[in-house]
Amino acid sequence: MLQVVLVEGALLVLFSCLEVWYFVRGALAVVHAWFQPKIWDILTVHSFGSMVLPRDLDQMCHMNNSRYLRECDFARLHFYTQNRLLLALFQLGGRMVVGASTIRYRRSLAIWEPFEIQTKILGWDEKAFYVEQRFVSKRDGFVSAVMFCKQNLLDCSPDKLIAFLWKRRMESPELPEDVKHWISFLSANSQTLRAERQLTRRQE
Numbered sequence: 001m002l003q004v005v006l007v008e009g010a011l012l013v014l015f016s017c018l019e020v021w022y023f024v025r026g027a028l029a030v031v032h033a034w035f036q037p038k039i040w041d042i043l044t045v046h047s048f049g050s051m052v053l054p055r056d057l058d059q060m061c062h063m064n065n066s067r068y069l070r071e072c073d074f075a076r077l078h079f080y081t082q083n084r085l086l087l088a089l090f091q092l093g094g095r096m097v098v099g100a101s102t103i104r105y106r107r108s109l110a111i112w113e114p115f116e117i118q119t120k121i122l123g124w125d126e127k128a129f130y131v132e133q134r135f136v137s138k139r140d141g142f143v144s145a146v147m148f149c150k151q152n153l154l155d156c157s158p159d160k161l162i163a164f165l166w167k168r169r170m171e172s173p174e175l176p177e178d179v180k181h182w183i184s185f186l187s188a189n190s191q192t193l194r195a196e197r198q199l200t201r202r203q204e
């Protein structure tokens with residue numbers, strides 16, 4: 001009896017302090033991807049299936065807007081496991097973080113709607129991979145949302161990672177026009193914030 005109470009207590013503490021399902025789904029994505037055929041081409045479009053569940057809904061009864069980014073995390077984790085990027089990065093002692101992301105919502109995803117996230121590396125520079133993730137409805141193939149992500153590498157670089165995985169140098173493909181605009185927006189914004197900081201420093 002005491003054991004049951006202790007286990008229940010421990011679970012209660014765990015579930016109230018941590019977003020447990022996030023970690024469970026992340027782990028499941030990695031394990032599932034591990035048993036899938038490896039992806040050898042870095043420019044492959046990767047597909048990750050999912051569905052809108054009642055927990056994803058907001059007061060408008062469609063998928064909650066932050067839920068999209070959460071699903072993107074699982075899709076990228078699956079992708080990076082299947083193309084061995086995650087393991088290679090780990091072996092090289094690097095880490096990765098999301099440096100920026102932007103998302104466009106084009107059409108709502110409704111309850112029980114099956115969709116697929118198509119993830120693709122569009123290109124890279126000295127610091128980051130630029131990744132596109134599309135939410136494609138399985139009902140009619142419409143792109144319901146599209147997300148762009150700047151995947152920064154820390155203590156490593158895309159060139160180093162690619163050389164380690166493929167034993168050769170690879171040029172980044174030419175980035176699409178819209179992504180180039182997004183990248184200039186990011187550096188403009190970075191300059192604004194830096195200038196602001198210098199101004200406050202000078203006033204101090």
Ligand SMILES: *[C@@H]1O[C@H](CO)[C@@H](O)[C@H](O)[C@H]1NC(C)=O
Pocket residue numbers: 055056057058059064065066067070
């Ligand atoms: C929307 O999704 C986020 C991320 O999963 C969650 O933290 C939040 O509670 C959700 N909001 C609603 C209204 O469901």
